[in-house]
Amino acid sequence: MDKPVHKLFLLDAMALIYRAHFAFIKTPRITSKGLNTSAVFGFANTLLEVLQKEKPTHIGVAFDTSAPTFRHIQFEAYKAQRQEQPEDITVAVPLVKRLLDAMCIPTLVMDGYEADDIIGTIAKEAGQAGFEVFMMTPDKDYGQLVEQHIHIYKPAFMGKGPEVLGVQQILDRWQIRRIDQVIDILGLMGDAVDNIPGIPGVGEKTAQKLIQEYDSIENLITHVDEIKGKLGEKIRENIDMAVMSKQLATIDTRVPVVFDAEDLTVCAGNADKIVALFDELEFKTLKQRVLGIGAPAPAAKVSIPGASGPAAQGQLDLFGNPTQEVGKQPAIVSEGIADDDAPEQAFEDLRLPTTRRTIDNTFHRYHTVDTPELMKSLAYYLSIQDAFCFDTETTSLDTIDAELVGLSFSYLPGEAFYVPVPANRDQALEILANFREVFENERIEKIGQNLKYDILVLRNYDIEVHGTLSDTMLAHYLLEPDKRHGMDILAGSYLNYEPVSITSLIGKKGVKQGTMRDVRIPEITQYAGEDADITLQLNTIFSRELPKVKASKLFREVEMPLLKVLAAMESTGVRLDIDALRDMSAVLENDLRQAESEIYEAAGQSFNISSPKQLGEVLFEKMKLIDKPKKTKTGQYATGEDILSDLENNHVIARRILDYRELQKLKSTYVDALPLLVSRRTGRIHTSYNQAxxxxxxxxxxxxxLQNIPIRTPRGREIRKAFVPDNDDFQILSADYSQIELRIMAAFSGDTSMIEAFNQGRDIHATTASKVFQVALDEVTSDMRRKSKMVNFGIIYGISAFGLAQRLAIPRGEAAEIIRAYFEEFSSVKGYMDKVINDAREKEYVETILGRRRYLPDINSRNMTNRGYAERNAINAPIQGSAADMIKVAMINIHDFMKAEKLKSRMILQVHDELVFDAHRDEIPLLKSKVDELMRTAIPLPVKMETGIGIGANWLEAH
DNA sequence: GCGATTGA
DNA sequence: TCAATCGC
Structure with a gap:
């Protein structure tokens, strides 16, 4: 007979519970009494699986306690920012303990030590004692403990079998030479889950490179001066962090517990207790299974070297020992089944699963649909859904010249279908014909990530997308407007899932990057199917989250309808007078050369005027125009517009450089760039609006x-002449809100003098000036008006006294004085601002008139700079955001109106407070009055709204 | 104040 | 990546 193997399994309870909880997050198991049993179920399932398949001879389950550990004492931020433990997990813990008790499986707890320390210590001792030790956890930190007889056992998960990681696997995983380098890697890269800081900007890849080169953090420190560039700087700045992080990541294997094999011997459970528990939790199949297994496998009947006492026998005793404890000190098992009165949460310190799900460890079925029969069948199944998710794969990110490579669909989580589309347009149209009916079906909701893109691509193949839309990117934009909304990021944070990266299919960004067309169908099926599947799953989560922040209505009635309006506008595009731009380009070129030679002459040398670096050197080192030149934060000379304007009277060169800059900007950004963006297919320019x-x-x-086409300077303004109507039957109609933000502020604050000024149609900036400077309205000078206008804008844009002083080029004290006078005169505005900030401090968010939120956690920060920033945003976001809400509603209503009236005119541009139309001459009177009305009445306010409407042969004339 | 673009 | 500049 083979030498018997003593197999010790050590389970990290909380990590496994978290993992189980999140594995079922989409489809939680709920009992008839409403108890969420996902975590217990997942844990029980894993446990039974291991007992059955691996037949351990010894087993123990480690828990953390609420007592502080050395990590807390050493580093106070450690795990401090951890999200609150989900309630379902809090409930699950005592149930898991009951399960362990019923199954006669010992729990390992010790005050002041975390589960990984206990497991680490026992593992090392048991390994010495000749056990094969398996640490069951998804946590990557355990890699540091692996040695010849100690392994990590990753439980089976979503269709993938269990994985045993030994020394070689760990070395390969981290690309290191020695096991102890795991903690060097973790110390450098940190661990967001455990709040181990690491070095900012250093991730897994960089950490690996550094350790490959320098072997350890300690050795890295002695060579830290050799590391060049930003990275070297970062490391030098944060080297203390790395040392501390390494300590934090180190698992303590000297916990004062005595490894006693007998304590951990597998014994038989109490069948009655198990049955009772499973009945309570409504685990029908598990009950069958556990009764089927009967008693867990008996321990090998051998004595264990180094272990105290012989291995226990009599495992068939149904009344096995209750929960066992280890250690020299009495380990605490304080949590009863109901410990509501515990002073603090017993399990505040628990970790999330650190393993990312990927396509390789997650159950999925992604099918290629490439025959007429399969397509017909797919189309049929889609046609009987209430909603489906779809995604397009194309050759380009630009919708105008994007060619369809394939379509993916998903209507059940975990399953998706990929339909390849050939390059030949006729064949492509033939395939798409199968799906026209479902896309155009009004009844079926369409789900997608950045649907505007897919809608525009399909439009190029004459397919319209109808029905309710649900865009996950825009849903997340409403949930977390300050965060990023890419699908990869969303999948990571909401599904703990890392999708297949696009670069793994077509290579890194750049000239060498291939296109989707080059990817083989099996690979692209996986990639595209995953996209549709994940997006569908995200949508399920977001549709539950949106009501929680009261954003469903905004989503369904504003952002989703607007998506269609924007798609239509982008698709229509704007006609550009290319000849006019060519003429302008020639003139600008000439003037540019002129300015250039004058600058060289004045400087006495030629240099690159467009290089701020060279320019600064010429101006301040060679010509010494100022004694103490200002520097930028990177140590270069500052040569911004404000600086050069100050120098205008000192030396002609300053004026000429400003001229040069203006000409250069106009030429490169607009005059020369715009014609290149005219589509060859439509002859028009199709901007892309980003809604998120x-x-x-x-x-x-x-x-x-198209939202920063010049208007301020006479030369810049000329560019607007190139934006022209479709043909002679059309004209450009431009409609803009007059002072929309100030009117909104007047309405929100209820300031009577401001409301009155607007309702009587007075000049708001002059009125402001007369009050701030205490003069009659007709005595307001242009300088007073200018300053007051700046203050008004300052408030809207949320700038500080400092910012105002800079913009007005006046001393900061004077700026502060103007602001003081302003608030004294407009006390309601001041009151409103104070109230907004106070509300924000309490709620940590502000919202617009339609309930669009902006989260401002920094409003309660102790850091003045951050808090000031949050406070300005608290004022600015509701005003600017409500203005955005208003024009969005107006756009939807105008679009609907134009569609209902079947007008030939088209809405072509939106510039924050302005809408531009390509208007058919016959429709101008109707359009004019209707646009005015719909803009003014989009969202009713207690302040009169006004628009300015102009008509002309081009955008400039229409102003 | 923000977002987009350009050129070094 | 940074500095500068356009719009709102």
Whole structure:
């Protein structure tokens, strides 16, 4: 007979409970009494599986306690920012303990030590004593404990079998030479879950490189001066952090427990207790299974070297020992089944599962649908759904020249279908014809991530997407406007899932990057299927989250309808007068050369004027225009507009440089760049609106950015002449809200003098000036008006006294005085601002008129800078955001109106408070009055709203 | 104040 | 990545 093997299994209870809880987060198991049993179920399942398959001879389950550990004492932030433990887990812990008790499995607890310390200590001792030790945990920190007879046992998970990690696997996992380097890696990269800081900016890859080169953190310190660049700087700054992080990541294997094999011997459970518990939890199949197994496997009947006493026998005793304890000190098992009156939560310190789910360890079925029969069948199944998720794979991120490579669909979590689409357009259309009906079906909801993109791509194949939309990117934008909304990030934070990266399919960004067309169908099926599957799952979560922040209505009635409006606007595009731009380009080129030679002459040398570095050197080192030149934060000379404006009277060169800058900007950013963006297919320019970047709720525009076409300077303004109507039957109609933000502020604050000024149609900036400077309205000078206007804007944009002083180029004291006078005159505004900030301190968010939230946790920060920033945002976000809400509603209503009336005119641009139309001459009177009305009445306010509407042969004339 | 773009 | 500049 083979030498008997003593198999000791040590389970990290909380890690396994968390993992089980989150594995069932989408489809939790709820009993008829409403108890969420996911965590207990998952834990029990794993436990039974191990007992059955691995037949351990010894077993122990370690828990953390609430007592502080050396890590807390050493590093106070340790685990401090951990999210509160989900209630379902708090409930699960005593149930798991009851289960262990019933099954006669010992629990290991010791005050002042975490589960990993206890497991580490016992593992080392048992390994010495000749056991094969398996530490059951998903936590990567345990890698440091692995040695010849000590392994990590990753439990089976979502269809993937269990995994045993030995020394070689750990070395491979981290790309290191020795096991003890695991803690060097962790010390450098940190661990967000455990709040181990590490070195900022150093992730897994960098940490591996550093350890490969320097072997250990200690040795790295002695060579720290050799490391160049930003990385070296970061390391030098934070080296203390790394040392401390390494200590924090080190598992203590000297816990004062005595490893007593007998204590951990597998014994038989109490069948009655198990049955009672499983009945209570309504675990029907588990009950069958556990009764089927009968008693767990008996321990090998051998004595264990180094262990005290012989291994226990009599494991068939149904009345096995109650929960056992280890240690020289009495270990505490304080948690009863109901310990509601415990002074603090017993399990505040528990860790989330640190293993990311990926396509390789997660159950899924992603199918390729590539025959006419399968497509017909898929289309049929889609047609009987109330909702499905879809995603397009294309050759380009630009919707105008994107060619469809394939479509993926998902309507059940874990399952998706990928339909490849050939490059040949006729064949592509033939395939798409199968799905036209479901896409255009009004009854079926369409789910996707950044649906505007997919809608525009399909539009190029003459397929319209109808029905309710649900965009996960925009849903998350409403949930967390300040965060990022990419699918990969969402999958990570909401599903603990890391999707297949695009770069693994087509390579890194750059010239060498391939296109989706080059990816083989099996791979792209996995990638695209995963996208649709994950998006569907995210949507389920978000549709539950949105009502919690009262954002469902905003989502369904504003953002989703607006998505369609924006898609239509982008698709329509704007006609550009390319010839006019070419002429301008030639003129600008000429003036640019002129300015250039004058600058060289004045400087006495030629250099690159566009290089702030070279310019600074010429101006301040060679020409010495100022004694004490200002520097930027990187140590360069500052040559910004404010600085050069101050120098204007000192030396002609300053004025010429400013001219040069303006010309250069106009030429490169607009005059030369715009024609290149005209689509070859439509002959028009199709900007792309981003609905989810500006945290206040505003839109942004890219490719090109049509929201920053010049208007301030006469030369810049000329560029607007190139934005022209479709043909001679059309004109450009521009409608903008007059002072929308100030009117909103007047309404929110209820300031009577401001409301009155607006309702009587007076000049608001002059009115402000007359009050702030205490003069009659007709005695307001242009300088007073200018300053008051700045204050008004300052409030809207949330700038500080410092910012105001800078913009007005006046001393800070004067700026503060103007602000003081302003608040004295407009005391309701001051009162409103105070109230907003106070509310924000309490709720840690502010909201717009439609309930769009912006979270401002820093409003209660002790850091002045951060708090000031949050306070300005608290004022600014509701005002700017409500203005954004208002124009969004107006756009939806105008779009609906134009559609209902079947107008030939089109809405083509939105610039924050302005809408631009390509208006058919016959429709202008109707359009004009209707646009005005719909803009003014989009959201009723107790202040009169006004618009300014102009019509012309181009955008400039329409102003 | 923010977001987008450009050029070094 | 940074500095500068355009719009709102």
């Amino acid at each position: 970047v500006a945290a206040t709720g505003r839109l942004s525009s890219t490719n090109p950015n």
